Each structure stands twice: as structure tokens, then as C-alpha cells.
Amino acid sequence: MTDSKKLASRYGLSFRRESCLAARSSPRACSRCAEACPARALSVSERGVDLAHGCLGCGCCVAACPSGALSAQGYRIPDRLLEGNHALTVECWKVPPPLLAEGAHAVPCLGGLTAADLLELVLAAGEGRSLVLMDRGGCASCRAGGQAQPPVATQLEFVRHALTQLGWPQQGLPALRCVPLPSPILPVEIPTPAEREAMGRRAFFRFLAGKAAEAATLEPPPCGSVRHGARHGEQPFPERIRLLAALEKLAALRSIPLPDGLFPAVSVSGNCQNHGVCAGVCPTGALTGYKETEGAGVRFEPWLCVGCGLCARSCPEGALDLSPVDGLGPSARIRLTRFPWRECPSCQTRFPSRDEGICPGCKRSRSLFDDLFGGKNHP
Ligand code: SF4
Ligand code: SF4
Known part of the structure; x- marks a missing residue:
């Protein structure tokens, strides 16, 4: 049984408690959503996540959440976008529909795209088409952007790194492209789902009347599951499963095994006394205890590890370390320790x-x- 709630936001943000690492373990395990929120509107406690006033609807918390505990409306990519051989272009909801690039799809904010979303888009596009995230000059001035890096930068960096490791051609890597519109065209805030719908109609009629066309001739300013189906299934970490599945499909396309180092890895020293504290505190189940005929110990699954470091901080012997382990593919399941x-x-x-x-x-x-x-x- 799932324990989901809508957070009090005009933007349709939902929270699923059973997937939240802070609620499963402790706020020491994770507070990435609160750290990623540009409006500082989220707080994390043992109960999970609470939202104060000021949500911008950017979805940066959703993209930062390693476990899929948060979800937002507006990120489902329609099937028609996946057809054809033109570049797959994604823009943000601030761009009036008539001014979207040809064939482009709009999501509330590029910063709300998760790594799994981007990888699934790359998969859908295949090697022959590129994935373009279009900044229409609004990111730098947007309250959700306006930081040293655009909000989608972290996810994009991970995806580009993973694809490079998978031997994806450099020219086919997803990229952020800046093609600015005249700034007065873009609304100051990200529209809510209802505003977006209304904005689409208004902008469309304005466009027909020639006003948008006129505005588009202004000098542009300088500029610095594809969620198919439910994002949340019954499993506690749907986002990790989507991420791993997309990576595995991409690796299969290249006929190579998943490379090491795409996820954090835990190593253990000889100081381990098999207390099992690490498996007890691990909020994702990346570390679990096992018992076999020959012995017992702790097992590790890299794809579930979110690198929170709680295991290393909690081990009374200081026996754990978060560091890459050679030969440990993301979907491996290895015995870290075995005691007879x-x-x-x-x-x-x-x-x-x-x-x-x-x-x-x-x-x-x-x-x-x-x-x-x-x-x-x-x-
Ligand atoms: S980022 Fe996700 S898992 Fe971490 S505290 Fe926020 S909702 Fe929970
Ligand atoms: S294995 Fe350690 S670092 Fe990885 S998720 Fe579990 S507690 Fe966090």
C-alpha cells in the first residue's frame, strides 16, 4: 500500500513517503530535494518532506530526488514526439506554444527532467537523432534558474558522462542549446498547469493575429519514459529502476556491459566486525545482510546506492568507504563480506x-x- 500525498502546491507536486530516504531512515540520509529547491520552500524531517509557500513549479526537487519520492505534473512526453527523424527538442512552459521550435515539446521546467527522463528520451531518439534541451534565453533570469548553472545541468552532466562511457557518439550526446526569444514574451514565473493551458490558447490567438510574429522579430537578448505511464509503480524506488533499465538498454544497443563507476560504490576494510549496522541504516537496501550455508555477511547492489554515506558514518569500526570498486558493474550484486x-x-x-x-x-x-x-x- 502506498502512502502518497499531494504537496500544497499550485503546480501538482506529489510526495510518496515510502520512497523517501529521509522518512525511511533519517534526514541524515537525504535532504537533496530541500538543497535543490531554488525557493528554499522544502523542508525534510523524519516524517518526510513538507512544502512551505513559494514553490516555483520548477521540479528541481523531483530531478534531485534519487529515489523517485517526488513527482510533478507535466513531464509526460507524447508518443508523437518520439516519431520521425528530426531532433528531439524539449523546451519549457514559459515558451508560448506557437513559438516552440518545430516538433518541440514543452515541460514545466527543464530543471525538472530527471536523469532517467533524459536517458529514456535518448533511447527513444536512437543514435540517429539528437536530443536538444532548448533554453529560450529565460533560464538565466528565471527564479528557478539564475544560478551559476542552468537547473538541468547536473542531470545533463550525469547523462552525458554515462553515454560517453557507453561509447555514444559525441555529436549525438544530448545538449543544452540557447536560442533566445525576446524576453518580454516569456512570463516571469513558470505557469501552473491551468495557466499553461490558458496561455496556450491566448498565445495561439495572439499568434494568429500576427502579434507574436511581430514580437519574434525583436532583437533577442544575449544569453549566457520518457515518462510513459505511471512514474510510480508499487516498488519503493521506481526512479532507480527506470534509470538502471534505461542504462541497460543503452548498453545492449552498443553490445557492451554496463561500465563500472556509474553509481557510487562501497568498499569494506578488514576492520569489519559484521555488526550489520551499515545494512540496518542503509535507506535504499543497497546494503543488506545475507546468510548462506558457508557463511554470512553484507551484500551490496550499486544501482541502489545513492551515495548518502550514512553507512560509512554509522559504522562503529570505521570499516566502510565510499569509493569506486573495479569490476563492479551497476547491476552487480556482490558479497562485500563473508564470515564463516x-x-x-x-x-x-x-x-x-x-x-x-x-x-x-x-x-x-x-x-x-x-x-x-x-x-x-x-x-
Ligand atoms: S530528495 Fe527524495 S528521498 Fe531525499 S529527502 Fe527529498 S523526497 Fe526524500
Ligand atoms: S550503501 Fe551506504 S552510501 Fe549507499 S545508499 Fe546505502 S547507506 Fe547510502
Whole structure:
């Protein structure tokens, strides 16, 4: 059963608690949405995410969320866009429909496109067509943009890096292109879904009357699942699944395995004492405990790791490190540790341990006994 709620925003922002890493674990695990919000309208707590006034509707929080806990309206790309052999162009809702580039589709803000969205668009386009994200000169002055980098830059950088690793031709990499419109044409704020609809009609009739055509001749200013179907299925991390699926399809197209290093990786040193704290705190399940006939330990799945570092910070032995591990493809599932089974000479229970000796339960009892009675005559 899912626990979703609409956040109080005119822009149709939804939150799915069971996917939120802060709500599953602790705000120490993740607060990327709050950090990405240009209006500082989001706050993160153990309950999940709350939205104050001031949401701009940019979807930057959605793009930053590593687990798909947030979603926004307006990002579904229609099938007609995926047909043909022209460049796939995506623009933002501020651009009046008649002024969109030929065949382009508009989403509320380019900053709301996730890495999975971009990869799925690249997949849909294939190697013969390029994916162009069009900045019509509004990003620099927009409250959602206006930063050192346009809001889509982080996702675009990851996607370009992943595609380069996959041997994608450089000229076919998705790119941000600036083709400015005269600034008075663009509204100051991102339209809400209802405003966008109205704006489309008004702008269309204005366009027919020749006013938009006239405005378009002004001197432009200088400028610095494709969500098919539901974005949220029943699994807790739909966004990770979309991302991995898109990467796997792209790798299959090139007939190569998924390269290492696309996701963070955890390594473990010999200091590990198999407490299992890391698996207990990991909010995504990238680290999980396992038991087999030969031994037990902790297993790691890179594609689920979001690099929050909570495991490394929580390990009492300081045994974990977040660093790339050679030969560890994103869809691998590896045993990070394996401790053979031992029998405790004191209570005869079986437990996994590197060394001979008593089990952790007996160790705790003995140390409690020592603390209480200060002696070594253990029962
Ligand atoms: S970015 Fe996503 S997972 Fe992280 S706190 Fe925000 S909603 Fe939760
Ligand atoms: S493995 Fe560690 S860094 Fe990766 S998601 Fe889990 S707790 Fe975070």
C-alpha cells in the first residue's frame, strides 16, 4: 500500500513517503530535494518532506530526488514526439506554444527532467537523432534558474558522462542549446498547469493575429519514459529502476556491459566486525545482510546506492568507504563480506565470525558481568 500525498502546491507536486530516504531512515540520509529547491520552500524531517509557500513549479526537487519520492505534473512526453527523424527538442512552459521550435515539446521546467527522463528520451531518439534541451534565453533570469548553472545541468552532466562511457557518439550526446526569444514574451514565473493551458490558447490567438510574429522579430537578448505511464509503480524506488533499465538498454544497443563507476560504490576494510549496522541504516537496501550455508555477511547492489554515506558514518569500526570498486558493474550484486559460521563454546549457538571465540551475545553478557561485579569469574 502506498502512502502518497499531494504537496500544497499550485503546480501538482506529489510526495510518496515510502520512497523517501529521509522518512525511511533519517534526514541524515537525504535532504537533496530541500538543497535543490531554488525557493528554499522544502523542508525534510523524519516524517518526510513538507512544502512551505513559494514553490516555483520548477521540479528541481523531483530531478534531485534519487529515489523517485517526488513527482510533478507535466513531464509526460507524447508518443508523437518520439516519431520521425528530426531532433528531439524539449523546451519549457514559459515558451508560448506557437513559438516552440518545430516538433518541440514543452515541460514545466527543464530543471525538472530527471536523469532517467533524459536517458529514456535518448533511447527513444536512437543514435540517429539528437536530443536538444532548448533554453529560450529565460533560464538565466528565471527564479528557478539564475544560478551559476542552468537547473538541468547536473542531470545533463550525469547523462552525458554515462553515454560517453557507453561509447555514444559525441555529436549525438544530448545538449543544452540557447536560442533566445525576446524576453518580454516569456512570463516571469513558470505557469501552473491551468495557466499553461490558458496561455496556450491566448498565445495561439495572439499568434494568429500576427502579434507574436511581430514580437519574434525583436532583437533577442544575449544569453549566457520518457515518462510513459505511471512514474510510480508499487516498488519503493521506481526512479532507480527506470534509470538502471534505461542504462541497460543503452548498453545492449552498443553490445557492451554496463561500465563500472556509474553509481557510487562501497568498499569494506578488514576492520569489519559484521555488526550489520551499515545494512540496518542503509535507506535504499543497497546494503543488506545475507546468510548462506558457508557463511554470512553484507551484500551490496550499486544501482541502489545513492551515495548518502550514512553507512560509512554509522559504522562503529570505521570499516566502510565510499569509493569506486573495479569490476563492479551497476547491476552487480556482490558479497562485500563473508564470515564463516562458528559455534560459540559458551552457549553453542552458531554465529558468523572471522575469529574463533565466543558469540557477541556472550561477549555482551560477560562485559556486563565484569561491569557489575568487577571480576573475571564468568558464569
Ligand atoms: S530528495 Fe527524495 S528521498 Fe531525499 S529527502 Fe527529498 S523526497 Fe526524500
Ligand atoms: S550503501 Fe551506504 S552510501 Fe549507499 S545508499 Fe546505502 S547507506 Fe547510502
